[in-house]
Amino acid sequence: MARELSHRELEELLGPYALDAVDDDERDQVDQYLDRNAEARALVAEYRETAALLVYSGTEAPPGLWERIERTLEEEPPRLAIPPAAPPVAPRSRRSALVRRVAVGVAAATAVLIVGALTVKVLQQGDRIDELGRQAKPDAVVAAAETASRDPRAAKVRLSSTDGAREARIVYLPNGDGFLVRDNLAALPADRTYQLWALMGDPQNARPISAGVLGPDPGVAAFRARGPVAGFAITEEQASGVVSPSNPAVVQGAMG
């Protein structure tokens, strides 16, 4: 195993790191250092931007390359593993405690189809929503969420506003599958949406990665978030979603 680098040594490596000019062991240690040091991350970003300005922009991309890229693009996202719908065994009152609203939707891995006033969403990190979707089995998502809730390995994360008035509940499994199972968030206008964020890395300097757009009035939602998740947050954004949060969290919570 490589020797552990000191803080000074790590700082000295930031310039070479930004130019991909370090060994694999050094890169791993700098990666970990950047996860916990926002100033260092900002400095590396500046170095990379500077280096990028040195790159000649006047060449032409080779003919035919875009066509090759386009041919390899996936038409549909990979499937999110959701078990087939089980016969309803839970008492109606128990199910209604878990589910606020359910509707027919798309159950492909990252596809969502909103039908009627009720919403079941299957999201993938980054919110790949396929509006053309396929027939959904909303009970499958609800069943999966219920199963996850009973899994002893599942983390139950409570997201709340600063005043405690608003909250949401997330069930998160070790394999990265998660479910928004409850919320009391106020419905938004049609041109706005709630967006779910997985907070990655060091809890003190977590980086928000989009886990999906929830719509103006969230219901039960399945999502996937892989990596060192420190917590979750929900923000209010424009209807199309955003790459990074543009507003403070409406509700937020940390993994226990």
Added chain:
Amino acid sequence: MKTGELRVASDAQLVVAIGRFRHDALSEVYHRHAAAAFGLARRIVGDRALAEEVVQEVFLRLWNAPDRFDASRGSLRTYLLTQAHGRSVDVVRAEASRRAREERDARMTSEAGYDLEREVWDLTQAEQVRGALERLSEGERSAIELAYFGGRTYREVALLLDEPEGTVKSRIRSGLGRLRDALIDSGIAGPWRES
């Protein structure tokens, strides 16, 4: 967002559209940035076919994981060039490339000097970047050229230049800092700039 609107959309808006399976959004990003990515990859790997593969990987990675682009950390162009550079360096460090690079190194060390300016051709920025480069010492320019465009680690650069590793690390750091300051002074660098 309509197709016609994509041409005037910001890079961040295009990435959101890519997140919604818009092929035309990825096409617009390709139109804006693929040439630079290809030029950088080709400079590093020295082979057209390999450079095309690098560019293909970079754009497929953007398609499959658009959420990995963090607009708060820099521009999309920088993100794509960083991806292209990293992948190109991986290719270069493979054993099969090393022999060709050693032969190229032998030719380079016989030349009079290193020409970092040769890499800078953008007509709208050439003068400012050349001016910024003039602020660097020869040692700083050499270290950055060999590391960034040569795909070498700082240890390899130190061996090539017959300099201590600490000196090379320091020159890379100070050189990038001076370039950054000079480019800010000239107005072509600053807070993250979207296209």
